[in-house]
Amino acid sequence: MLALESVTYRYAGALRPSLREVSLTLSEGEVVGLAGPSESGKTTLCLVASGLAPRTVGGTLTGRLLLDGDDAAPLAIHQLAGRIGIAFANPATQLSGVADTVYEEIAFGPMNLGLPRDDVIRRTDDALATLRIEALASRHPARLSGGQQQLVAIAGLLALRPELLVLDEPTAQLDPAGSRMVADALARLADGGASILIAEQKTDLLAEICRRVVVLADGAVALEGPAAEVLADPRLEALRVAAPADVRLSRAADVARLPAAQRERLRGAVGS
Amino acid sequence: MTGRSAPELRLESVTHVYQQGAVRALDDVSLTVGPGEVVALIGQNGSGKTTLVRHLNGLLRPTSGRVLVGGQDAAGRTVAQLARDVGLVFQDPDRQIFAGSVRSEVEFGALNVGLHRDLLRAAVEGALATVGLADAARTNPYDLGGSRRKLLALASVLAMQTPVLVLDEPTTGQDVAGVGRVRGVLRDARAAGHTVIAISHDMEFVATEFARVVVMGGGRILADGTPAEVFAPSGWELLRSTYLEPPLAAQVGDRLGLGSTPTQAALLAALAGAAAQ
Numbered sequence: 001m002l003a004l005e006s007v008t009y010r011y012a013g014a015l016r017p018s019l020r021e022v023s024l025t026l027s028e029g030e031v032v033g034l035a036g037p038s039e040s041g042k043t044t045l046c047l048v049a050s051g052l053a054p055r056t057v058g059g060t061l062t063g064r065l066l067l068d069g070d071d072a073a074p075l076a077i078h079q080l081a082g083r084i085g086i087a088f089a090n091p092a093t094q095l096s097g098v099a100d101t102v103y104e105e106i107a108f109g110p111m112n113l114g115l116p117r118d119d120v121i122r123r124t125d126d127a128l129a130t131l132r133i134e135a136l137a138s139r140h141p142a143r144l145s146g147g148q149q150q151l152v153a154i155a156g157l158l159a160l161r162p163e164l165l166v167l168d169e170p171t172a173q174l175d176p177a178g179s180r181m182v183a184d185a186l187a188r189l190a191d192g193g194a195s196i197l198i199a200e201q202k203t204d205l206l207a208e209i210c211r212r213v214v215v216l217a218d219g220a221v222a223l224e225g226p227a228a229e230v231l232a233d234p235r236l237e238a239l240r241v242a243a244p245a246d247v248r249l250s251r252a253a254d255v256a257r258l259p260a261a262q263r264e265r266l267r268g269a270v271g272s
Numbered sequence: 273m274t275g276r277s278a279p280e281l282r283l284e285s286v287t288h289v290y291q292q293g294a295v296r297a298l299d300d301v302s303l304t305v306g307p308g309e310v311v312a313l314i315g316q317n318g319s320g321k322t323t324l325v326r327h328l329n330g331l332l333r334p335t336s337g338r339v340l341v342g343g344q345d346a347a348g349r350t351v352a353q354l355a356r357d358v359g360l361v362f363q364d365p366d367r368q369i370f371a372g373s374v375r376s377e378v379e380f381g382a383l384n385v386g387l388h389r390d391l392l393r394a395a396v397e398g399a400l401a402t403v404g405l406a407d408a409a410r411t412n413p414y415d416l417g418g419s420r421r422k423l424l425a426l427a428s429v430l431a432m433q434t435p436v437l438v439l440d441e442p443t444t445g446q447d448v449a450g451v452g453r454v455r456g457v458l459r460d461a462r463a464a465g466h467t468v469i470a471i472s473h474d475m476e477f478v479a480t481e482f483a484r485v486v487v488m489g490g491g492r493i494l495a496d497g498t499p500a501e502v503f504a505p506s507g508w509e510l511l512r513s514t515y516l517e518p519p520l521a522a523q524v525g526d527r528l529g530l531g532s533t534p535t536q537a538a539l540l541a542a543l544a545g546a547a548a549q
Contacts, residue, residue: 037447038419089418089445092364143290146363146441147317147473172444173363175316175473177515201447240448245476245520252536253543262543269527270520 002026002049002084002164002195007063009048014059018044020220021063026164026195031186033206033227034199036216037240042199043089045216046168049197050086051077067164082113085162089169091149094156095141102144102152103128103137109160127155130185146173154182158189165189167198171205183209204244207231215239246270278307278435278467279342279357281328286337288323288491297323299491300337307435308465310458312478315488316515321471322363324488325438328469329358356385359434363441363471365418365425374400374416374424375409382431399431402460403453419445423453430457437461439470443477455481475519479503479534489514504532 004024010017019041026032026049036042047053054061055077065072067083088094099105107124115123128134131151136144141152150173157165165186171179179202186196187209200206206213206227213230215223217239223230230236232247242248249270253263281304288298297320305311313321326332327339330351339346341357359381362368371377378396387395400406403423408416413424422445429437442454458481461468472478478485479499487495487502487510494510495502503511503522511518518534525533525542533539 038445038450039417043417090364090366092366139295143295145318145322151317169445173317173441173473175515176475176517178317201445237448242448242451249520249524249536249539252540256540256544258540258543259547262547265528266524266539266543269524 001028001066001068002197003064003066003069004045004049005064005066007048007061007065009044009053009061010059011044011053012058012060016219018219019048020218022216022219022221023063024049024197024214024221026197028195029190029193030212031190031196031198031210033203033210033213034197034216035201035203035206035213035230035236035241036199036222040216041219042216043168044219046086046166046197046199050084050166051075051080052086055080082160083162084164084166085157085160086166087154087157087168087170089172091146091153091173094153095149096156097142099141101138102133102141105141105152106156106159109156113160123159123161127159130158130188131155131181147175147178150174151178151181154185158185163194165194165196165198167196169199169201171200171202179205201242203231203242204246207244215241276357276435278465280307280340281305281358281436281467281469282340282343283324283327284338284340286324286327286334286339288320288327288332289335290323297491298327298334301491301493302337303486303493303496305467305469308462308467309484310462310468310482311470311484311486312482313469313471313486313488314473314475314478314516315494319488319514320491321488322440323491325360325440325469325471328354328436328438329360330354331360352384355381355432355434357434358436358438359429359432360438361426361429361440361442363444365421368425368428369413369421372412373409374405374411374413377413377424378428378431381428382433385432385434387431387433395431395433399427402430402457403427404449419447419450422446423450426454426457434466436467436469439468441471441473443472443474451477475503475517476521476535479519479522480536487511487514487516499534500532500538503534 007022008017009019034042096108106127107120110120110123133151171182210227213227236243253266283301283303286298286301289296315321382395403426443451485502503518505526508518521536521539522534525539530542533542
């Protein structure tokens, strides 16, 4: 379990905090979505929840990060790395740059955990299969398309099998099928007991895989609750967050003043 | 805007092979985009979309086949020469950004395509205003978040005032306001008669903003038509074969037997029409 207790975080040299009094709980097997407009603090929250800020990023933090109820402050970055995995929006930041093939890239993490060779191979094969990228195994990571790199970066994370996953817009560059594969993989991981925090602009994806959604605005929690309720909240638009396509479609039908019977027809078809 | 009119873009049987023959990223692709066309390029990851657009400004050269810009073979022109006609915004802004301030970043490209000093200021201010970064002109680009860095990369290319604009996934990572800025850029381009080619995975954005949609798969062009044609139920099998899903409005329209309704507006109009009968 991961918890943030009243976290305020300020980057080094910044005039204002990027996170203000944020509290958040991530239970075992729970998928929590993080929405919010650009620069509302989503990426910063991902860095704090994974322990990278302030450890490697610098800055000052007040409040506490708790792992299974214990204060994470005394833990060093390598101790956190085995427990919390983070994926960044830009896969170029994530890839090791030292591997000549996708296979080596994905095996890089488990090898660095010092796992036995057989275990590394099993985990790498599993991660490739989960995201259906076996065909890329012998390709050079730098020569893949942006979306393919994103899948490889996520596969590298899956191979570490962390109990907690923090994902910052993991499907930003993926085609709809790639997004689906990532969504399916995350759902399976959560079923297996992993806790997942996922920041996304694509609220359709959040609606599908999250139990709860937190919306940030200007570094503070603006909305929080069950995914279906938060994503249908009329205040979302004022917070510059696009509602899922089905919510927007139903809303547009109301605005267009279609006859009630047609609106009912539409609602039925949207839901099916 | 400059008086330069948009050149026709033409790919003739272009094949591009990466990695000593291991990967055929473009496989005998022919495509003509007329002046002022606004074209979306869709397809699964790795289908050749980015490879295709990088041929338009000479960043990549065909392994075989020809690229013609304004009727001239691009093989005879340098990237710098082609950049006066074709402005390309990368998917990843960090491949593009290097300057110490937002303003100098935007000025750099415009200066390099030979924009006159007198016009430079207006071009830079205009581009910054279009993407909503006017108040951040003195900021270091790396103090901007990822989505605003992406808008900065877009502004740098807008300031070059090229008659052809190529955008690689412009709405990725943008919030409602950012997507609105990108829509504004497309609107301005249409009004100026400029050509736009944009790669996108956002089918709703594609169906709403583009008159022509080109579907790629395995380095080839699989379909080419209006959104109503490409997103019509008869085309879904092909879309799904390349791992794309039609927009929700199209799926709902089909469930209700309303024909091809690629956009929310088309769907609501069809529903209103059905109610009137």
